[in-house]
Amino acid sequence: MSNDVEIAVVGAGCRFPDAWTPRQYWSNIDNGVVSMRELSDEQLRAGGVAEEVLRAPGYVRIGTVLPGVAEFAADFFGYSPREARLMDPQQRIFLECCWEALELAGHPPAADGPLVGVFAGSAAGTYSAAMLALAVNRVGLAEAVDDIDITTGGEPDYLTSRVAYKLGLRGPAVSVQAACSSS
Numbered sequence: 001m002s003n004d005v006e007i008a009v010v011g012a013g014c015r016f017p018d019a020w021t022p023r024q025y026w027s028n029i030d031n032g033v034v035s036m037r038e039l040s041d042e043q044l045r046a047g048g049v050a051e052e053v054l055r056a057p058g059y060v061r062i063g064t065v066l067p068g069v070a071e072f073a074a075d076f077f078g079y080s081p082r083e084a085r086l087m088d089p090q091q092r093i094f095l096e097c098c099w100e101a102l103e104l105a106g107h108p109p110a111a112d113g114p115l116v117g118v119f120a121g122s123a124a125g126t127y128s129a130a131m132l133a134l135a136v137n138r139v140g141l142a143e144a145v146d147d148i149d150i151t152t153g154g155e156p157d158y159l160t161s162r163v164a165y166k167l168g169l170r171g172p173a174v175s176v177q178a179a180c181s182s183s
Helices: 022-030 041-046 081-086 089-104 126-139 141-145 148-154 156-167
Strands: 118-120 173-175
Touching (some): 089 156, 126 141, 148 156
Parallel strands (some): 118 173
């Protein structure tokens, strides 16, 4: 093995149910915290579950709640409220977690900072499809499809380049899309 390239992982950021930080995550594991719980009708409706599904006898009402989804600091990252609203929540959270990892490592983003790369994989979520459908209903198909904020807000291919751009990272930014392997 060659020592031409040294790589160090010196910080971590995460967001899991009942855990905002890596420390909380490991504490939950150590203490046997079970983060899955029964969701109320109100929570399920707010999540888009249809009434006929709610009433189905075999419907499983168990789920998790991810902390901080609604608390994205759009202005901190230079996004307008509209851009932030159209951005898939998994992309907002990933950007926050990357900032957290750099900050905890003692290397907050800086133009003259160390060479830092970002490699990540994500799935195309239903959030962007829902935003597109709403826009189609509001402004029509041609205008909705041409909306760059909807396009870049949720496409998995933009995940790492968004982070590299917003955090001023100068290393590689590679989005890895390999179906189940990316998870």
